[in-house]
Amino acid sequence: MQKLYLQISEGIPGLPLAVNRENNIIIRPIKEILPVENKNKALTAYLIDPDFIIKNSEHIISHKLAPGSILLWNPDGDQCSTLRAAGKIPDNLIYQEIHSLADEKQFLRIIRNLYRTLFLENELSRKEESLRIKNKENKELLEVGIALSAERDNDKLLDLILRRIRGITVSDAGSLYLINTDAKTEQKSLLFKIAQNDSNPADFSEFSMPLNKKSIGGYVALTGEVLNIKDAYLIPGNREYSFNKSYDEKTGYRTKSMLTVPMKDHKDTIIGAIQLINRKKNTAARISSKETARKMVLPFNKENESLVLSLASQAAVSLENNMLYQEIENLFEGFVRASVTAIESRDPTTSGHSNRVALYTVGLAEAVNLNNSGIYRNVNFSEEEIKEIRYASLLHDFGKVGVREHVLVKAKKLYPYQLEQIKMRFAYIQKAVELSVMRERFNFLLSEGKEAYSAKIGYFENRVKKRLAEIDNYLTSIITANEPSVMAEASSNLIEKIRLGVWVDQQGTESPLLTDDECMKLRMKKGSLDDGERLEIESHVTHSYQFLRTIPWTKEMKKIPVIAYGHHEKLNGAGYPRSLVEEEIPIQTRMMTIADIYDALTAMDRPYKKAVAKDRALDILKYEVEDNHIDPELLKVFIEAKVFKKTSDS
Template sequence: RSQAQKTLVGEHSIASYVCNTGELLNIDNAYNIPKDAPYHFNPASDRSLGYHTLSMLTLPLKDKNDKVVGVLQLINRKTDHNTILKTMTDFGRKVLPFDEQSQQIALALAGQAGVAIENGLLYADIENLFEGFIKASVLAIEARDPSTAGHSFRVAEYTENLARAVDHNDSRIHKNILFNTEQMREIRYAALLHDFGKVGVRENVLVKAKKLHPQRLELLQQRFCYARACIERDAFRKILTLQSEGNPGDKEFSRERKIIEDTLNGECNRLQNYLRMVLTANEPTVSYEEIEHQLNELTEYTFPDETGETTTLLHDFEFADLSLSKGSLNPSEREEIESHVSHTFAFLQLIPWTSNLSMLPDIAHAHHEKLDGSGYPRGIVAEEIPVQSKIMTITDIYDALTAGDRPYKKALPMEKAVDILSMEAKAGKIDKDLLKVFIESKSFQIEPAAH
């Protein structure tokens, strides 16, 4: 019975010689090789296996360009292929040199093996090329939003871990879920590319950390400065008018001037408080309910501009953004962010996937769907969502919750993230059985890696 063995190929070994020269070697007795030959037989393998090598036929395996891609070595041609060589007598009587017919058969076999190896190497090269393209694409997308760097790679690892755990799970619920090697590759690629559609989202929306865009906040702060300047100008005009009409030395003048100055100070303090409130309201963690009274009060605040016309301090669209109850995105921006899933699907559909990767676009398309139909972009329900997507939904949410601090949120510890996922499962949003496997298998444990 033949057994596969790994043997180190020395610089002057028979296999090394054939590999370097491309020549065939037919040796009758490996222990009688002339000492001046450019190759030698190493009996270490014989000693370790309790074997005895006599005849050897070593041939180069070549590709279509006549480049050596491997070596085929046949050992001990037997008088009868059913013979099992056990004793030294067996080796002496039942081992023959390789004749011309054996050599021709081996050459034909070597030719086919060389082509097979070349095809295998070519397939591996194509896979490596494609893997490199995918990784480069992911890095390019994540470069647009550095705060989420590494997200797609981590989600791919979590997803592979969970898919593998489900595949090995013996519970009644998961016993029919089996992923072969090709399907595992499909899941990995889908996870790596699940956010590729963010290329179609405007960068200022993609990286928006606060309720107001930085430029909008800067304009609003300048408007506060302008309002203060207008109020101060108006107060100084009143003081000048008072001075021109009255006697600066009498008590009435001093009293009127103090009223004007106190009013000015009060308005400046009021503006300062309003600005502090705006900066607080601008944080995505601050809900509208917390600042409702002050924000509504600010919408009613007016001041006289340089022409004397009454001007509001806060515009309607600014109020709408600052009054968001959760997060930093207004409805139109959230819709744009959510459109990345449709962009991803459209992009992935353009690629002529092989049959073993044909489900990849559908898997990525459904990673934001929820079992109760409350997800996006299509609002499909459990039965319509591929199990691979259900797996990715869990891992994507987990990473979003636990990833390093982003401008708009703090990273949560694993325990808190699992609690949130459990609440989602209890609410019928994500698959509770898959979540159970995710937790029990600790699929969230991955090694930090540089990509």
């Protein structure tokens, strides 16, 4: 508080140096300056001897006088200037110079007017200080609000809520409770989620406790009342709640002042409670005993209650928003999982492929983050970017829902029904051969007689066996050629030879042993798809992109369609569907390409090919690098970080 200095040039006859009480003004001699407590709230003025103030000015000016004090002194002008120049009189202190006084009443009136000036100055100062404190609180509230709205991790959010509220109220310790409802029984309990203690930091594990009025937290969570307790050890016995001393007894801590407030959401529903313990005189204080608690702990005041209630409601809304955000994430995760299930239900032979590709791609992205060498040493994927990569990987094959199922699951060169037709055709041909030879035998018997026929039986039987064996060999060659493995030139020529063969039905109509379409499919060099089917399968990439781009992705996920779109592109432009070159392919897509190829090579569930050993698969990927199909630096990280060893269990 400011002090008012009154400079008197002339003496004041009759002014008593003893205590003078008039109009609530007390005049004291300087010898009574230490100490003075102005308990009667009267104006206290001190008459100061000039020589004394010159000798002791620093002590007097710096001494903490009673609120509303006035110092009267009467040095000459030179003395005043000397003191001010020497810094003895602070510039912000008010003083008044009086040259003459008619009588004591006039003197008292002047003092009273000066006191009003002092009072207004002090009131202004008090208002300014109050405004400064409020502005500081508002700034802190704003900062807390921004911080709470930005945090998406629930555990981090709860920790942040309690830490910020403790910081603003200078609380030594605190805890946060949430009301938990069992999904099956709908039984409610109080979940002790988090605890913090500056004086006695220790590891904490959340636990559940009954939701009733016996505990302080339970009482507040059920009633919505604010409990402001000056001393937890002095709670009256007639209260429904009580203080649990077990923590103090176990650790030696001393709980004293407590403030427990409900957390209410925007619907005014109580979702939990915040409990603050031991408001301190300063942040650095540590409460280690009953004595330190007595010295350093303050009770929580009404302003604390109001502030914490406001913050608790803000925290409750933030927590509810976070839970809603988490529910939306869970909903989206469920949608992605359902989409993957839909893909794999149409193509059971690739079951698990999308999940494994996501696992490998995310693993590679995390390995890139840890990599300190090569061209990608400065690349660092954020948590949101990792999530974006994962979803793009899970959904990269979703476009397969737009591919005809029989093409999608085609495991051999011929469709099952086509091979079955050939088998039935050849079985018919065999029966026709047997019937034809049987007719020959019957006609020979009729024309040549029994004796000649008996001599020719062996000839007829050998002829049948030879023809049937030839047909069996043809069918075996067809079945072998139907496999999607690399076809040898000799095998291809044999299929062409079979195509040129004919058979005659009962009506005498000649037909080829194989149709042109069957022959074309069987003579494919490798794989199970012809050109048209391959284009249809390849169209799944475009279908995936068209589907994914219709989803209104958030800013953090907006690259998902583009990342998935390029997973069959090659660095040299030989990929599909857009023949992109290296500079046009995002790094996220390049990582997915490596993961996709590796899983396709090592998958155990592909009926059209055998799984390749891991070492062999890595060798094939190295050949892909030599052909400038995949990124060499990313493959190096993939191998060195042993990303390929990742499994769903890891």
